[in-house]
Structures are given as C-alpha cells and as structure tokens.
Amino acid sequence: MNNIFPSINKVLFSYLFNLTKVVFLVVLLITGRPTSAQKKYDFDVSISGKGTPIIMIPGYSCSGKVWTETVNHLKDKYECHVLTLPGFAGQPAIKESLLETMRNEIIAYARDKKMQRPILLGHSLGGFLSLWIASTVPELFHKVIVVDGVPFYPGMQNPSITPDEVKKFVNKAALITQFTSMDDSQLITYSENVARQLVTDSIKAKSIANWQSHSDKVTLATAFYEMMTTDIRQDLGKITAPVLVLGSQYETLERSQQILSEQYKYLKKLTLHNAESKHFIMYDQPTWFFNELDTFLK
Incomplete structure (x- = not known):
C-alpha cells in the first residue's frame, strides 16, 4: 500500500491509513435548548437555535x-441540526452500509422536516457525505460547507487511481479482523495516539480519542473501507449549490491547494481556502474558521 500511497500528509494520511493497522422525527417544542429526534433515523440528532436550518455532520x-463551539457561534441566526452517526461515539451500530444509508437518511430527514433552503456542514467523513448528498439531490440544499474532507481520499496522492485498484490493497474483512481483535484498552491507546496527530489542543485530543474508543469496532473498519473505495469526484458536477471547502495543511499550503483543486475540479461553484492547521480546523483555528463560515453564509 505504501508504494501507491506514499505519505503526503503526516496528519490526515497517517490517520486514514494507520486505521488499517490496528424516528419518525417529532419535535413538540423547539427552544434554545437541544431537542432530540425520536427514532425514525439511525443517526442521533439534537436541534438548537433559530433561523435557516444547517445539518451538521x-x-x-x-x-x-465536535460542533459545540460552532453551534454556539451560529445558533442566533441558524437552526442547527447536529448529528451523531450510528456506530460512532457510543451510538448503536447498523448492519447496512454506513455511508450510503446515511446519505439516504439525511436526505429523507431534510424532506421530512420540510426544510427551507437548508445548508450542509460536514467535517472529514461528514464532508464527504455532504458532497454525496448535495450531488444526489442538488435541488434540495442551498449551500454546502466541507471541512477537511474530499470526494475520494486515495485520489489525494494519485488522482488516476480507481476504487478497484484500491480494493487490491484495502481488504474489508482484514480491516474488520484487525479492529475487532483489539481489546478495549488497546483501542483506547490506539485512539489516543491517533488523536494527538489530528489536533493541537491536548484536551480536544482526549475528547476525540474518547469518541473513537467508544465506537463500534466493526463500524470503524467498514466506514474506513467505504471511504477508501467510494469515488464521487465526477458526481460533484451535479452540485448546483455554492460549496465552501476549508482544508488543513498537507506539507505546504501551496501543495494543499494543488491537491484540493484537483479533487474538486468538477465542482462548478467552489470557494477553496486552506488553513495552517491540523485536521480539526474548527479546534486549531477557530477565529479563522468562524470568519470563513460567516463570510460564506452571508
């Protein structure tokens, strides 16, 4: 695998590739405090704020x-629908494909809620999902914000590689075996080591590690596999909404711009900015991050 995917980003790619080692919605009363959706959907959701709806993945x-500070920044003008996906951070897992199921359920959720001009905001895997959703139902969403996510992760290093080629090196069954063979203490240690590479703040790193160590091990494996073998780059041409992409720093900012420009070349309405930041940009560069959000959302 290393011959095909040499390291270009010690932060993001060590995170991705080291992984191979190891309701019917009823809201009776919406107030300033978060409300929870009853279970028609496999994800958990809390709702707070008033205004234009934003689905935060x-x-x-x-x-x-992970979006707490972002919700506090936006909730006076936006109704924030904050998801936690199944199998992650203590949420019950599902047997179906995570990414495709979440794509379909989030679309159904927005329609069931009869959202007017909703916005998608996703980080990493959530950014991928935001892009896939917006390309599937381009008429539904008003704007899309992607925080350090891309439409095809292996393509960041080798733009010509295909999912079938990736599958020669990334095996789903082997990933599941590797994850499920770890006991809880091993998963905690592994999660802590990974988290320290993704964010500067040590307290935030502990939170990130805690969420991962409380995630379903099969979901951790299969979600990684799905991310590595799903390529939606050409589907971006179907998106009609403006898209803001905020990237972290891979080697240099110039190189980061080159990588993301290639990933997003099919997108019609792209605003692309990179921060001197690790993967969790909203934690490492909050002032920059909020300024970018405010400018794009005007």
Missing part, C-alpha cells in the same frame, strides 16, 4: 459534540 468516529 461530524467526521469519522466523532460525536456531534
């Missing part, structure tokens, strides 16, 4: 609490 293994 966390990344791999993370709780919706």
Whole structure:
C-alpha cells in the first residue's frame, strides 16, 4: 500500500491509513435548548437555535459534540441540526452500509422536516457525505460547507487511481479482523495516539480519542473501507449549490491547494481556502474558521 500511497500528509494520511493497522422525527417544542429526534433515523440528532436550518455532520468516529463551539457561534441566526452517526461515539451500530444509508437518511430527514433552503456542514467523513448528498439531490440544499474532507481520499496522492485498484490493497474483512481483535484498552491507546496527530489542543485530543474508543469496532473498519473505495469526484458536477471547502495543511499550503483543486475540479461553484492547521480546523483555528463560515453564509 505504501508504494501507491506514499505519505503526503503526516496528519490526515497517517490517520486514514494507520486505521488499517490496528424516528419518525417529532419535535413538540423547539427552544434554545437541544431537542432530540425520536427514532425514525439511525443517526442521533439534537436541534438548537433559530433561523435557516444547517445539518451538521461530524467526521469519522466523532460525536456531534465536535460542533459545540460552532453551534454556539451560529445558533442566533441558524437552526442547527447536529448529528451523531450510528456506530460512532457510543451510538448503536447498523448492519447496512454506513455511508450510503446515511446519505439516504439525511436526505429523507431534510424532506421530512420540510426544510427551507437548508445548508450542509460536514467535517472529514461528514464532508464527504455532504458532497454525496448535495450531488444526489442538488435541488434540495442551498449551500454546502466541507471541512477537511474530499470526494475520494486515495485520489489525494494519485488522482488516476480507481476504487478497484484500491480494493487490491484495502481488504474489508482484514480491516474488520484487525479492529475487532483489539481489546478495549488497546483501542483506547490506539485512539489516543491517533488523536494527538489530528489536533493541537491536548484536551480536544482526549475528547476525540474518547469518541473513537467508544465506537463500534466493526463500524470503524467498514466506514474506513467505504471511504477508501467510494469515488464521487465526477458526481460533484451535479452540485448546483455554492460549496465552501476549508482544508488543513498537507506539507505546504501551496501543495494543499494543488491537491484540493484537483479533487474538486468538477465542482462548478467552489470557494477553496486552506488553513495552517491540523485536521480539526474548527479546534486549531477557530477565529479563522468562524470568519470563513460567516463570510460564506452571508
């Protein structure tokens, strides 16, 4: 695998490739405090704020609490629908394909809620999902924000590689075996080591590690496999909404721009900015991050 995917980003790619080692919605009363959806959907959701709806999707293994500071920043003008995906951070797992199921359920959720001009905001895996959703139902969403996510992760290093080629090196059954063979203490240690590479703040790193160590091990394996073998780059051409992509730093900012420009070349309405940041940009560069959100959402 290393011959095909040499390291270009010690932060993001060590995170991705080291992984191979190891309701019917009823809201009776909406107030300023979060409300929970009853179970028609496999994801958990809390709702707070008033205004234009934003569906906020966390990344791999993370709780919706990853968006707490972002919700506090937005809730006076936006109704924040914060998800935690099944199998992650203590949520019950599902047997179906995670990414495809979440794509379909989030679309159904937005329609069931009769959202007007909703916005998608996703980090990492959540950013991938936001892109897939917006390309599937381009008429439904008003704007899309992707925080350090891409439409095809292996393509960041080798733009010509295909999912079938990736499958020669990334085996789903082997990933499941590797994850399920770890006991809880091993998963905690592994999660802590990974988290320290993804964020500067040590307290935030502990939260990220805790969410991952409380995630379903089969979901951790299969979600990684699905991310590595699903390529939606050309589907981006179907998206009609403006898209803001905020990337972290892979080697240099110039190189980061080159990589993401290639990933998003089929997108019609792209705003692309990179931060001097690790993977969790909203934690490492909050002022920059909030300024970018505010400018794009005007």
